[in-house]
Amino acid sequence: MTYILGLTGGIASGKSTVSRFLREKGARIIDGDVVAREVVQKNSVGLNEIVKIFGENYLTSTGELNRKKLGSLVFNNKNKLKQLTDITGPLIHKQIENLVAEAKKTNCRLLVLDIPLLFEGNYQKYCDSVMCVWIPKKLQIERLMARNGYTEKQAQQRILSQMSNDERCSLADVLIDNSKQVEETLEQVLKWLETMDLV
Numbered sequence: 001m002t003y004i005l006g007l008t009g010g011i012a013s014g015k016s017t018v019s020r021f022l023r024e025k026g027a028r029i030i031d032g033d034v035v036a037r038e039v040v041q042k043n044s045v046g047l048n049e050i051v052k053i054f055g056e057n058y059l060t061s062t063g064e065l066n067r068k069k070l071g072s073l074v075f076n077n078k079n080k081l082k083q084l085t086d087i088t089g090p091l092i093h094k095q096i097e098n099l100v101a102e103a104k105k106t107n108c109r110l111l112v113l114d115i116p117l118l119f120e121g122n123y124q125k126y127c128d129s130v131m132c133v134w135i136p137k138k139l140q141i142e143r144l145m146a147r148n149g150y151t152e153k154q155a156q157q158r159i160l161s162q163m164s165n166d167e168r169c170s171l172a173d174v175l176i177d178n179s180k181q182v183e184e185t186l187e188q189v190l191k192w193l194e195t196m197d198l199v
């Protein structure tokens, strides 16, 4: 039996840090951001739909999605963000369903769905339980600015496009506090793996 763990958290909360550790412990990972990129790659149905709605000026000179330009548009405008996710959402779901079915066939013990917008997009329906990586908003802004080179305003806009940390935490089954040293975070994850008999 494959146990399916949803892994979520606000932007720059530490999901990748936790999912890397789970991979080291033998888990198989499906990365929502990677899938979201695949469904809008060059010449895809997804990218064609985006061009229909947003126009060819959101393509680079080589015909790829201009992510930076589209990001500045949608993270400043909720209606545009909804138009985008109405296109990408169903395509991401379909691909995740395929990947989950494939992973189940291999009988892997632990499958992790690392999905930033897990609750917003209703991906919890594929999961046995959901782990949420949590950090306080102030630290989230600091880490996001340091990692992505965003201004404080850009960091705030991304965070405001997502569910609040409190709401996300209240919906999750397991909370991981990533506000201290990484080692302390991974200890919490290891404890959960041991409790669930998944190591």
Ligand SMILES: CC(C)(COP(=O)(O)OP(=O)(O)OC[C@H]1O[C@@H](n2cnc3c(N)ncnc32)[C@H](O)[C@@H]1O)[C@@H](O)C(=O)NCCC(=O)NCCS
Pocket: 010, 011, 012, 032, 033, 036, 040, 066, 067, 068, 070, 071, 074, 081, 084, 085, 088, 089, 092, 115, 116, 117, 118, 121, 158, 161, 162
């Ligand atoms: C707008 C786009 C082109 C900007 O690309 P960019 O390279 O700047 O960001 P990237 O895709 O690496 O996402 C970084 C982070 O932004 C946040 N984010 C991405 N999409 C969204 C969204 N629709 N709503 C809120 N936050 C989002 C997530 O925390 C994600 O981890 C891109 O984010 C996109 O296509 N988003 C729509 C698809 C989607 O919903 N992805 C989330 C996967 S579950």
Ligand SMILES: Nc1ncnc2c1ncn2[C@@H]1O[C@H](COP(=O)(O)OP(=O)(O)OP(=O)(O)O)[C@@H](O)[C@H]1O
Pocket: 009, 010, 011, 012, 013, 014, 015, 016, 017, 018, 033, 116, 143, 144, 147, 178, 179, 180, 181, 182, 185
């Ligand atoms: N405990 C920690 N202490 C200090 N820095 C950390 C800690 N955990 C993660 N970071 C740093 O914070 C940033 C965000 O972490 P990470 O990339 O794991 O988050 P994420 O949730 O996967 O981000 P995204 O939402 O963009 O996918 C990275 O630069 C990472 O190195």
